[in-house]
Amino acid sequence: MSQRPYAIDVMISAKTIAARIEDLCGEITTEFADTDKLVVVGLLRGSFVFIADLVRELDLPIEVDFLEASSYGDAMESSREVRILKDLRGAIEGRDVLVVEDIVDTGHTLNHVTKLLQSRSPKRLKSIALLDKPSRREVDFRSDWIGFEIPDEFVVGYGIDYAQRNRNLPHIGKVRFLEDGE
Ligand code: 5GP
Numbered sequence: 594m595s596q597r598p599y600a601i602d603v604m605i606s607a608k609t610i611a612a613r614i615e616d617l618c619g620e621i622t623t624e625f626a627d628t629d630k631l632v633v634v635g636l637l638r639g640s641f642v643f644i645a646d647l648v649r650e651l652d653l654p655i656e657v658d659f660l661e662a663s664s665y666g667d668a669m670e671s672s673r674e675v676r677i678l679k680d681l682r683g684a685i686e687g688r689d690v691l692v693v694e695d696i697v698d699t700g701h702t703l704n705h706v707t708k709l710l711q712s713r714s715p716k717r718l719k720s721i722a723l724l725d726k727p728s729r730r731e732v733d734f735r736s737d738w739i740g741f742e743i744p745d746e747f748v749v750g751y752g753i754d755y756a757q758r759n760r761n762l763p764h765i766g767k768v769r770f771l772e773d774g775e
């Protein structure tokens with residue numbers, strides 16, 4: 594992991610994120626209007642801020658669970674091999690499930706996770722990602738809801754880290770490495 598100095602430029606403001614979440618939650622609430630209980634599954638750790646804002650805008654009976662899949666480690670390169678580091682606490686058979694991810698990049702993570710959860714026979718399984726980088730896709734995967742499509746930039750903030758830092762920024766920012774003396 595490089596320790597080069599970097600700056601973070603705002604890409605998506607906290608206000609813009611909040612407005613988009615309000616719209617998305619209207620759609621999700623409509624989609625699951627008839628549910629007896631929606632299991633909202635956050636993918637650790639990057640989705641923890643997003644899921645917190647999301648569930649508070651959902652006008653539905655919900656339960657929250659978490660799953661951790663390995664993809665990036667502490668590097669900027671994505672790995673194709675997806676491993677489950679922490680599985681759900683609860684069973685999802687016959688349940689309505691919404692998987693919440695921070696970013697769809699190559700698509701390997703959500704593709705793997707949704708296939709795994711589908712194999713447990715949920716009643717309905719949908720996914721939402723805050724950010725999507727379609728230009729980076731390596732597998733044919735499309736999330737049911739997307740907050741924002743972004744270009745191929747490395748982003749941080751709003752739960753998303755660079756070497757475990759910057760998760761507490763209220764906005765989505767783009768990492769820009771500084772030249773010597775800048
Ligand atoms: P995928 O399996 O789709 O390639 O990887 C998705 C995961 O890669 C995301 O959940 C996220 O953890 C990580 N990732 C992708 N792009 C970025 C980025 O710009 N910044 C950070 N910090 N992580 C990213």
Ligand code: MG
Pocket residue numbers: 636637638639640695696
């Ligand atoms: Mg992630």
Ligand code: MG
Pocket residue numbers: 639665666754
């Ligand atoms: Mg990460």
